[in-house]
Amino acid sequence: MSDPVNPAPVVPASALADVVDADTAAKLAGLGLTTVGQLLFYTPRRYAQAGVVATDELPEAGDWITIVGRITKADLIRMKRRNGQFLKVHVDDDVRVYEASFFNPRFIKSKLRPGARVMMAGKVGLYQGRVQLSHPEWAVLPDGTDPDVAAVGNAMMSELYAVEHESREANGDEPGLDDAFERAILPIYPATKDVQTWVIWRVIRNVLGRLAPSADALTSEQRSQRGLRTTEESLRAIHLPDDLGEIDAARERLRFDEAYAMQLILAQRARLGRAETARPCPRVPGGLEDALRARLPFTLTAGQESVLAEIDGELDRTVPMSRLLQGEVGSGKTLVALLAMLRVVDNGQQCALLAPTEVLAAQHNRTIRTMLGDLGIGGELGAAENATTITLVTGSQRTAEKRQSLLDVVTGTSGIVIGTHALLQEKVEFFDLGFIVVDEQHRFGVEQRDVLRAKAAGGRVPHHLVMTATPIPRTVAMTVFGDLETSVLAELPKGRQQISTSVVPIGRPAWVDRVWARAGEEAANGRQVYVVCSRIGAEFSEKEPAMEAPGNRREAIALVDLADDVAARLPQCRVDMLHGRMPSDEKAAVMDAFTAGELDVLVSTTVIEVGVDVPNATVMIIVDADRFGISQLHQLRGRVGRGGLPGLCLLVTAVPEGSAAFRRLSAVAATTDGFELARLDLAERREGDVLGALQSGGSSSLRFLSLLSDADVIADARGLARSVVDDDFVLGDHPGAATIIDAVVGSRADFLDKS
Incomplete structure (x- = not known):
């Protein structure tokens, strides 16, 4: 498939629907990319470079990945339970060896041979630490060793040839397919089954070839002061790098652009706020x-x-x-x-x-x-x-x-x-x-x-x-x-007690028994206990967010089952349950009963996460604690120890004790410093959620800026943004600044119209 070629130049504000065919535009819109600027800021996740290890991170099961490597082994294997064969190939990308399997490989077994340089894309399966791809998209890439090798594959083939066709049409003598895939460094984009990395690269190469010169967000003096290149130079280098040094320099500029775009929006909001009027409210003596x-x-x-x-x-x-x-x-x-x-x-x-x-x-x-x-x-x-x-x-x-x-x-x-x-x-x-x-x-x-x-x-x-x-x-x-x-x-009122926290592995039955014994002891002494889990029950599974940790196949314990289990374990206790799907009057009745001390144990979902204040509650038991985020765990833990009595939080989990999830729970148990936990939470979730909050629920993520380590960049961008907005609120004299807002964050109108 090839897009209709329109040789007219494009600018960052151009709609992709005017640049590519309708089908490709719709697919790119699914990634949140609707303009040329947004597409160009959709930068590679990593790069494939011969002899250079790009990343040693093991992908998660279910991820859609793209690899470029060389086949080291190819075996035809007869299927045991039915007639037919499948082809298993090993692909080495200088990071690890991937296993790819193809069923009924009649037409491809002669192409996927040892020594062939290939690109493959598919959904990750993990088995005993090995990454497996079942019937992935594939292509054999030219590598200069065999002039007769052509790019061949299934769905990949026509897309790769479209790269050559569009490059030549749009750029005149611009090198085509062979040169494209013989490049020293190949970009690998965040992709999905519907939008493959080569589709993204095809459109980006097309756009870069037709990109009209545009104003930069920084003056030459501002760039010189910061040691930055232009945004346009950086975008070309990030998508079509000739060496790794180019990528690093490009990232420096695009990191600043991400910070600058967000700070410009915030400066506009703050300026609007200063122009608005409120009624003053002085203290009224005796009020x-x-x-x-x-x-x-x-x-x-x-x-x-x-x-x-x-x-x-x-x-x-x-x-x-x-x-x-x-x-x-x-x-x-x-x-x-x-x-x-x-x-x-x-x-x-x-x-x-x-x-x-x-x-x-x-x-x-x-x-x-x-x-x-x-x-x-x-x-x-x-x-x-x-x-x-x-x-x-x-x-x-x-x-x-x-x-x-x-x-x-x-x-x-x-x-x-x-x-x-x-x-x-x-x-x-x-x-x-x-x-x-x-x-x-x-x-x-x-x-x-x-x-x-x-x-x-x-x-x-x-x-x-x-x-x-x-x-x-x-x-x-x-x-x-x-x-x-x-x-x-930061200061807690007098009377607030420290809360001790322990991680309890389900694989240690004696520890689990002690959890419930401890709950019974507190109830016997007139105290109250929260028990929290992550899901209500099967009948609500389609409506609830997935809370299961990646790769963890064990089903989370349901609230309805847990409540029965707790009642059986603690027959002497008054037990009831609370969840968000209950009618409002029932929720209020249960919460009122617990607050009044008429219940000993409340089995609940996270509806009690924030703000609920029962001073007599001293124990918080969180079942399947690995299904919760760090901030959620900290919030839930804060529900106890509020009445002058020490609090106890027990994090019950089935994850292996040496796993990353277990280490995360151990970090929560090790400190009650909310700011330290917030830093851990941000490091774990990355900044996608942060930008999503800025975008009123948008799904874009920061690609270069780290909110943990780039405080100096953010502060620099903030100062510049405020000075620019104070002089030119609508950015009429700063078209480059307006362009990066649209490219990095989205339409400015979404924010300014609401204000």
Whole structure:
């Protein structure tokens, strides 16, 4: 297959649908590539170079990989259980030997012979440490040793010849197929079964041959100061390198471009925020804020007082506050947010607290009502003078209850509105929204965050506080929350106890027995126990995210089965279960019973991960702990040790003790420092999730920039971006900057329109 050749020049903003045929454009769109710029920033995962080891990482089972190597062995083997033969070849790419099997190889056995240089692509299977490819796509590549060798293969053949045809048509005397695959270095792109690496390379070579000169995001002086080449030179070098030195230099520039693109967006957001207006909310002497402070049975920590001073100073201005409050589990973020909300209520405005789950929203509702007492039951018998009203809004409320809640919100009866995503619906209208608190910001996209901001009245923008109990390394905060000022609560309130953590291998039955014995002992002493697992049951398997670790074939224990097992092991205990698919009233009833001490053991999914506060709970048992991320484990562990009693967390796992997953669990057990765990989590997940958060749920990933080690690059890009945006907000005089935003992150309009 060959695309229709259009010799017209292309620019980074050109749509791929105008450059390649419709079928190829649709396939590339499946990778998130819709423009020439996005395609050119879709850079090789690795390179195949004769005699050079590119990577020694063992691929995961199920990965789609592309290899270039030489066949060292080819055997025809007769099948035992049916008639016929299959061809097994060994391919050595200077890293390892791969096994590839072809069934009924009648037409290919003469081509796939020892000594042939081949490219193969297929899905990985692993057997005793060997990488196996079953009936992969393949081609024999010219290597200069045999002038009669042509590129042949199955689906690969026509694609490879398209490289030659398009190169010649687009570039005149540009070398074709033989030269392409005799290059010293061959790029290997992240690929799928539908979009092979050679398809990507074919289109990229075509585009590079027709790429019109365009403005660079940096001036020659800025490039010289940083020792960087142009973006266009770097893109050509990254896709068609003549030596490894070219690749390294290209990566340096594209690393800066990734940082610069994101910082430009954040600088634009921050500039928009500075131009918006909010109603100032100074302290009101004798108001609800003062009343709650006077009633607190403890002294605020120095950290809480410091953060409140920062928040109070910003609430007193007409510029909307935009602040990130991060802190350890149990550091008192909710109380800080509540005192800030009361200041806004004292000034006659409403506050909204957005939570990611109904369980957490209900927990916030209970906690805040308890903290406020008669200060939070306005309009009811026994309410304090000037008391406000608290309203809960969730998606599963009964019609009459929700109607009354929405009425209280729109009339201004409710001073504090707590809710889930239901608050984002169009029918939810506020009387005068002045302050938004978003709990666990990583659960919400930028777009959702801004929907709630748009509900303010009179053209004003609400003050905005983002809370997270998942500590964020400084470089991540600069990248994802670069438009927010940051406050950190590192000090735990008095009374919080240390939590000891142990990893329990299922392969040691005596250890497992001790887990349940320990749970029974705590219950016998009047304490309570959480037991958490990763899945509900078979009937929900299609709706739940896959949580199984790669290569781990053991099925995760289901909640319904685990609850029965726990009840059998602890017959003296009152056991119940909780999961996100339960009706809202049932979830509330179970959580209320556990909070009231009417249950000894709560068997749950991760709906209790964040915010749930039961001071009497002292033990957290996490079954199949290897199925959870580091931050999830840290959050779950933080549910115990909250009532002045030591906490215990037991991580039960079936993974081998020497495995990477077991080492990860051991790292969690070794420290309760959330910031250290956040660094480990980032190193494990890489930066794809981070960029996804910046893109409101997009799927692109950082290819060159490391948020762990490139703090200097991020800081440099941030300073330059702010100076450029301050002088040229729409980047009209900086077309190169606009181009890299579109190429690296996606359309700028997605962010600017919401603001």
